[in-house]
Amino acid sequence: MHTLELRNLRKTFGSVEVIPGASLSVEPGEFCVFVGPSGCGKSTLLRMIAGLEPSDSGDILIGGARVNDLEPSKREIAMVFQSYALYPHLSVAGNMGLALKQAGKSKAEVTAAVNRAAEMLALGPLLERRPAELSGGQRQRVAIGRAIVRTPKLFLFDEPLSNLDAALRGQTRLELAKLHRELGATMVYVTHDQVEAMTLADRIVVLNAGRIEQVGAPMELYNRPANRFVAGFIGSPKMNFLPVATLGGSAPATASELGIRPEHLAITESGIPARVTHVERLGHETIVYAETSGGLVSVRLIGEHDLPVEQGIHLTPDPAHSHWFDSAGKRL
Numbered sequence: 001m002h003t004l005e006l007r008n009l010r011k012t013f014g015s016v017e018v019i020p021g022a023s024l025s026v027e028p029g030e031f032c033v034f035v036g037p038s039g040c041g042k043s044t045l046l047r048m049i050a051g052l053e054p055s056d057s058g059d060i061l062i063g064g065a066r067v068n069d070l071e072p073s074k075r076e077i078a079m080v081f082q083s084y085a086l087y088p089h090l091s092v093a094g095n096m097g098l099a100l101k102q103a104g105k106s107k108a109e110v111t112a113a114v115n116r117a118a119e120m121l122a123l124g125p126l127l128e129r130r131p132a133e134l135s136g137g138q139r140q141r142v143a144i145g146r147a148i149v150r151t152p153k154l155f156l157f158d159e160p161l162s163n164l165d166a167a168l169r170g171q172t173r174l175e176l177a178k179l180h181r182e183l184g185a186t187m188v189y190v191t192h193d194q195v196e197a198m199t200l201a202d203r204i205v206v207l208n209a210g211r212i213e214q215v216g217a218p219m220e221l222y223n224r225p226a227n228r229f230v231a232g233f234i235g236s237p238k239m240n241f242l243p244v245a246t247l248g249g250s251a252p253a254t255a256s257e258l259g260i261r262p263e264h265l266a267i268t269e270s271g272i273p274a275r276v277t278h279v280e281r282l283g284h285e286t287i288v289y290a291e292t293s294g295g296l297v298s299v300r301l302i303g304e305h306d307l308p309v310e311q312g313i314h315l316t317p318d319p320a321h322s323h324w325f326d327s328a329g330k331r332l
């Protein structure tokens with residue numbers, strides 16, 4: 001188990017500053033997830049940690065040692081990519097054991113390490129197959145297995161599940177969580193998937209245009225987002241924002257907007273007038289979209305509900321779950 005520390009790490013591509021200065025401490029054994037909109041710099045930051053992308057300035061420390069000037073292969077990290085990047089001519093066992101073989105380990109050592117990883121990932125029966133003879137999910141497990149056998153100081157994952165279908169993604173997510181528990185290793189994981197971030201992370205790092213907006217445990221970000229960006233990014237459907245002027249009720253003096261999650265808006269006899277524009281019935285819940293004078297909002301109702309489009313309704317925010325933001329987007 002090792003720490004990862006970033007100190008004022010900067011990166012520009014040409015004249016574009018992609019990472020204006022990132023500082024972050026990842027604890028030993030922590031599962032740290034980077035999230036943020038497309039193009040915010042998640043992959044660039046991960047590639048800088050891996051050494052695949054040079055940084056302009058700042059420090060990267062793994063286990064307390066500065067690694068900026070080390071080749072990727074000397075940083076003792078293992079990286080799992082979205083594209084599994086397996087060697088097609090090698091068997092599963094060959095792919096998984098290659099790095100150890102190249103490091104000069106004996107055949108017995110390589111076999112033992114491969115078998116141990118194969119057992120953790122239920123790859124035992126597939127060890128002699130070639131990548132072309134595997135499903136997408138199996139290939140990704142081999143890529144993860146290849147990372148495990150090296151017992152690296154740090155695991156880096158770049159959207160490893162995004163090529164899998166929804167069911168397999170869910171299953172592999174559970175396997176990854178289990179693997180993290182078993183290995184107790186420090187992991188940094190990039191995703192744009194809300195559910196992966198919320199369920200896998202010990203701590204989530206929310207990035208916006210290369211800047212770290214907030215770092216915190218999933219529920220901390222959900223319940224106490226530092227600002228409007230984080231509030232709107234974490235949660236699906238996203239938080240509703242209503243200008244204070246359209247509420248007709250009491251609000252803190254310096255508030256300019258109310259942030260309220262779909263599950264914290266109730267359909268009531270009186271309240272904010274709205275008109276139903278669309279209803280999504282998912283079985284276990286119903287999402288009602290409605291137009292108010294302050295904009296479109298979504299309301300999450302438990303179970304099945306039949307609401308006709310165009311119907312007039314009234315909405316009441318739960319005061320205990322109301323988030324207030326000032327004109328600069330800071331949460332009050």
Ligand SMILES: Nc1ncnc2c1ncn2[C@@H]1O[C@H](COP(=O)(O)OP(=O)(O)OP(=O)(O)O)[C@@H](O)[C@H]1O
Pocket residue numbers: 013014018036037038039040041042043044045192
């Ligand atoms: N080699 C490069 N040359 C120039 N610009 C680049 C290069 N690589 C990335 N960028 C730019 O840097 C920014 C960050 O890209 P990056 O891939 O890190 O984002 P991301 O958050 O991982 O996005 P996504 O979720 O879409 O993968 C983007 O604006 C991208 O266009």
